[in-house]
Amino acid sequence: MIIEVDFSGDIPIYTQVRDQIVIGIASGQLLPGEALPSVRRLAADIGINVHTVNKAYAILRDEGFVKMDRRSGAKIAAMTKEDGPFAEQLKSRLCPYIAEAICRQMEREDFQDIVASLFNQLENTGGKK
Amino acid sequence: MIIEVDFSGDIPIYTQVRDQIVIGIASGQLLPGEALPSVRRLAADIGINVHTVNKAYAILRDEGFVKMDRRSGAKIAAMTKEDGPFAEQLKSRLCPYIAEAICRQMEREDFQDIVASLFNQLENTGGKK
Amino acid sequence: MIIEVDFSGDIPIYTQVRDQIVIGIASGQLLPGEALPSVRRLAADIGINVHTVNKAYAILRDEGFVKMDRRSGAKIAAMTKEDGPFAEQLKSRLCPYIAEAICRQMEREDFQDIVASLFNQLENTGGKK
Amino acid sequence: MIIEVDFSGDIPIYTQVRDQIVIGIASGQLLPGEALPSVRRLAADIGINVHTVNKAYAILRDEGFVKMDRRSGAKIAAMTKEDGPFAEQLKSRLCPYIAEAICRQMEREDFQDIVASLFNQLENTGGKK
DNA sequence: GTGGTCTAGACCACG
């Protein structure tokens, strides 16, 4: 799985790394139990600093996406369905986007189509590699 | 229309102000042609720095939500439907959230329900004040 | 309030800083709403790196002891009583110490006396300064 | 007696092994004079590195919990009551926990109850196996 | 070899 970052944009690099790994998990490119590359390795591959990767991994760990194994680095965690708090936070983060969509006279169906297409895109990337 | 900001939390205050004004427009609390409070006035009301409000207004202007008039301050603009670039940008910003939803085993329908409920909430806040 | 760290011990400096601030709060030397020194200031005072203080503050924030205010640095938070998860974790962390106490034939009363004396020491340091 | 370790989590594995053996002694599951499993055997059972078990045993020896015999391996030692230095060290290690308990508004009695319940739990696990 | 800690210095976003 390839991770690429945009150095010019205003999204922090560690966030980009975090996001892409989450996308990798969602699309089945990264399976539960699978080991992530070591921080040094990934940092070298992407061409960024070790600490930046470290921060991304720490966030993923705090969010429950990966488990840090003392022996062999980071592994994808098996997640449990517990979307109560997530749904709440999702709502507050989605709100400004939907408000903007309404202002720009985007139809509700068009918005839902975008959501659906992203679900399709991620769910049908297909299993491992 | 009341604007409230969270001084802790990691969303910049000027973004919060921008978001809430966009939400105000979407919900019909702020109508096209209506004047926004002056920069100084709003800053005093919320208890934040004048520069911060200024930045929020400048962003809203750049995004086309308001028109700045040197004499009479800021007014809500009438927006035209041009959702091409917005749809693209929306897609890339929504992607990480949908990926996370999949990881947390949220059903596609539940996600769409949240979107629908936000649309309802904003569209039915009712007209002016 | 004075913070001192032991550079030779094996307790990470950021942990020592975190611990001493928690002790400061418990003893009433730091009151809810009170501002902590800026990371730069505290780092200079103690003679350690800014990032080390930063990490200590980030942990205190994650644990709910302080709130980061975008405008003016860190403030002591007002804590709510919610000791369910804390009690659990306390139990697992205390267990090895109590096991060792039993092995060393320390009487249960002696252990509880130590606990009581620490409670007294912290609760009677007296209010502000 | 079963020893289990948590490979995620921030407690070093050798510390976990050391702790569980101390708990085993305190609870009477391991009696003075009894032989511990060989380093290789325990390492294989738990699925960890031999060096890690070795380090745990060395610490237990330095702390006086076991005696190492070149021929017959490690044996549980008979401990003498000398709680002076231990009490001091205990006090400094307990202090941050009690400070946190006060901050979280845990009652002193609740803390003492936890201590008491741990004492009971360990002392009443019952004699040998 | 792994990640964790600490240091140092630079730049930026925010207010």
Next chain:
DNA sequence: GTGGTCTAGACCACC
């Protein structure tokens, strides 16, 4: 002036 981000390099603990 505040904290946040990123980089760079060193050392250590752990396995």
